Amino acid sequence: MTIEWDYPEPFKVEQRVEAGDIDGLGHANNTVYLRWLEQAAWQHSIHLGLDLAAYQAHQRAMVVHRHELDYLGACYEGEQVTIGTWLVACDNKMRLWRRYQVIKSESGATCLRGLTRFVCADLLSGRPKRMPQAFIEGYQPTIAEPEPELMHG
DSSP states (O other), rough: OOOOSSSSSOOEEEEOOOOGGGGTTTBBBHHHHEEEEEEEEHHHHTTTOOOHHHHHHTEEEEEEEEEEEEEEOOOOTTOOEEEEEEEEOSSSSSSSEEEEEEETTTTTEEEEEEEEEEEEEETOOBBBOOOHHHHHHHHHGGGGGOOOOGGGO
């Protein structure tokens, strides 16, 4: 099965839909998708060398400011999904944007598309603070297809 990704070369995470993911309507609960996205984003950040130790060393973290999620199809128990994620914009100051695509591995059908805006925050105060250079150097080179229009909102 050839998967049609929205952007080239996603960072990919495989996930099986488990019994505990299923809600009263018989499909994966909407909150489960959000957990998958968070896990994929964190694994990608770790892959880029920006793990919890790096965040602590710089006393900064990229924290979620806003999620936009488009649910396009249900996932059911036992199905395998692939979560693809890309960084698509970074203002090199305080904000970073990440896109996601959740695809059923067997059929290639897209179940969800998402966008998260992150803001750099000081770990002690929780207040927004400029990104350290290490964050810019770690994230900026991986921008898939820059979407500068995101930086105006």
